[in-house]
Amino acid sequence: MRMLTMIGASVALVLASAAAAQTTSPAPQAPAAKPPAPAATAQPAPSGTFINTQAQNEKLSSDIIGMSVVNREGETLGKIAALILDQNDKVTGVIVSVGGFLGMGSKSVALPWQSVKFETKDRKTLVVIQLSNEQIALAPDYKTLAQQRNEQEAQAMRALQQQQQQQGQQRPAAPAPKTQ
Numbered sequence: 001m002r003m004l005t006m007i008g009a010s011v012a013l014v015l016a017s018a019a020a021a022q023t024t025s026p027a028p029q030a031p032a033a034k035p036p037a038p039a040a041t042a043q044p045a046p047s048g049t050f051i052n053t054q055a056q057n058e059k060l061s062s063d064i065i066g067m068s069v070v071n072r073e074g075e076t077l078g079k080i081a082a083l084i085l086d087q088n089d090k091v092t093g094v095i096v097s098v099g100g101f102l103g104m105g106s107k108s109v110a111l112p113w114q115s116v117k118f119e120t121k122d123r124k125t126l127v128v129i130q131l132s133n134e135q136i137a138l139a140p141d142y143k144t145l146a147q148q149r150n151e152q153e154a155q156a157m158r159a160l161q162q163q164q165q166q167q168g169q170q171r172p173a174a175p176a177p178k179t180q
Helices: 002-022 133-138 145-170
Strands: 068-070 076-085 091-098 107-112 117-121 124-128
Touching: 076 107, 076 133, 091 133
Parallel strands: 068 124
Antiparallel strands: 068 076, 076 091, 091 107, 117 124
């Protein structure tokens, strides 16, 4: 009987602690959030800040880049790869990618902006220049500032290597080890 009482007391204790664990006291409430301050009214940008529409006499660079360049005979010479802007952000030149096949073996030729004419034929705009295929083929390759720096660094590295090789050849041979 005593064993039965002990088991009963243990079961009651376990049930009571389980019930106590399920009842939790309510969490303290956070202080009420302050209502947001009224937002300052946005001021419109000054007049002339935005351009709303493209004018009839304006060209988009995205339309120009990638256009085929033809000569006066209508032969395709290449495609416009980039525009050159000066320190005042004025277009001063155009870079034409010429030669090659699928971008391999091509070179970049830069032409003054004034030498490029836009002509519309059959509702299609063409970029026309007054140079022949042969003249374009003989034109110098345009070099960007990054390409010029890379070439200068490579040239300096070659000069340094050559100097090191010459110094290595001028050193006297080390004396043979003495035998005893």
